[in-house]
Amino acid sequence: MSVFAAERAVAINAVLQASKVCQKVFKQLVNNETITKKDKSPVTVADFSAQAVVNTILYHSFPNDPIIGEEDTKDLRVESGKELRAKIHSLTNSILDDPLDETTLLDAIDRGSYPGGSQGRMWTLDPIDGTKGFLRGEQFAVCLALLVDGKIQLGVMGCPNLPVDSKVPEGEKGCLFIAEKGQGAFQRKFSSTEETKIQMANISSILEASFCESVEAAHSSHGDAAKIASLLGITKPPIRMDSQCKYCSVARGDADIYLRLPTRDDYEENIWDHASGALLVQEAGGIVSDIYSKPLDFSLGRTLKSNKGVVVSHSKIYSQVIEVVQQVLLKK
Ligand SMILES: Nc1ncnc2c1ncn2[C@@H]1O[C@H](COP(=O)(O)OS(=O)(=O)O)[C@@H](OP(=O)(O)O)[C@H]1O
Ligand SMILES: [Mg+2]
Ligand SMILES: [Mg+2]
Numbered sequence: 001m002s003v004f005a006a007e008r009a010v011a012i013n014a015v016l017q018a019s020k021v022c023q024k025v026f027k028q029l030v031n032n033e034t035i036t037k038k039d040k041s042p043v044t045v046a047d048f049s050a051q052a053v054v055n056t057i058l059y060h061s062f063p064n065d066p067i068i069g070e071e072d073t074k075d076l077r078v079e080s081g082k083e084l085r086a087k088i089h090s091l092t093n094s095i096l097d098d099p100l101d102e103t104t105l106l107d108a109i110d111r112g113s114y115p116g117g118s119q120g121r122m123w124t125l126d127p128i129d130g131t132k133g134f135l136r137g138e139q140f141a142v143c144l145a146l147l148v149d150g151k152i153q154l155g156v157m158g159c160p161n162l163p164v165d166s167k168v169p170e171g172e173k174g175c176l177f178i179a180e181k182g183q184g185a186f187q188r189k190f191s192s193t194e195e196t197k198i199q200m201a202n203i204s205s206i207l208e209a210s211f212c213e214s215v216e217a218a219h220s221s222h223g224d225a226a227k228i229a230s231l232l233g234i235t236k237p238p239i240r241m242d243s244q245c246k247y248c249s250v251a252r253g254d255a256d257i258y259l260r261l262p263t264r265d266d267y268e269e270n271i272w273d274h275a276s277g278a279l280l281v282q283e284a285g286g287i288v289s290d291i292y293s294k295p296l297d298f299s300l301g302r303t304l305k306s307n308k309g310v311v312v313s314h315s316k317i318y319s320q321v322i323e324v325v326q327q328v329l330l331k332k
């Protein structure tokens, strides 16, 4: 029995509305609508609007729930952010039922500034995960998860550009993935409310496995992944894809392993880059850990500060995968 039925329904609506924002922006996107953060990562009108839409919808149903969201309005509240702010304002209001004034809009985005922690309910939101994929017209995802006392209870992901059936890549696109702890993993199309249960592929041998990794080698070492694959006897080429669509692909059996291998000692993964995807894979029969085989700890704030990298596989092959990951990464 679902414990979070109300939260599930609200999260699905929020993610679908935010996905609509992203699709609308993509059709109209021009270069000056992108700004670059200090770490050189891009952020677009759509990232801000999607966060405003989700935070507003969550606030309407759960006004006391804090939110850990990726974006903030630092760059929008200054004079140079005026034009961008106006675009975000009109875009957000074109989706929401009740229009917001500019101040309410900025405050809605900043409701995502919660520091996180191990106590109580909180949501975590990545309004667009894989912003670079979004800009290229490739994979990106709107990712929302509910945490209670530091544990993920619910994850909802909208993947507007992901084919409904990976065997028909030119077919219908737009998938929603839903997982509630202990209740299994589900997929539905944007175009229908019918949900289908998904499971990881039940591969008989690791030699048949395929793995996913980030598009950018700066986010996950392609060289280390190639060594690991070769030691495991994997011959299929890696599937490179932006965003938590990687977790979704593995959860529904399009691939069997997801490796996110650290490229720098000082990088801490953000909780919104993993929360919904990690629960989805676990509910579909997979194991999710870091490279030390430690479970991801979502209770320590906005980042996974006690973890390094991410290793995901079907539970049947996990021990083989993690052994080789450690052989390559920890003994070099
Ligand atoms: N150095 C480093 N290592 C690991 N991860 C990093 C790093 N720098 C940034 N990020 C985060 O990567 C998020 C995108 O991850 P992806 O797997 O989609 O990367 S890729 O686009 O496929 O290359 C991206 O999320 P979004 O900003 O939401 O797109 C970042 O939070
Ligand atoms: Mg970003
Ligand atoms: Mg992200």
Ligand SMILES: [Mg+2]
Pocket: 047, 070, 126, 127, 128, 129, 130, 131
């Ligand atoms: Mg993002």
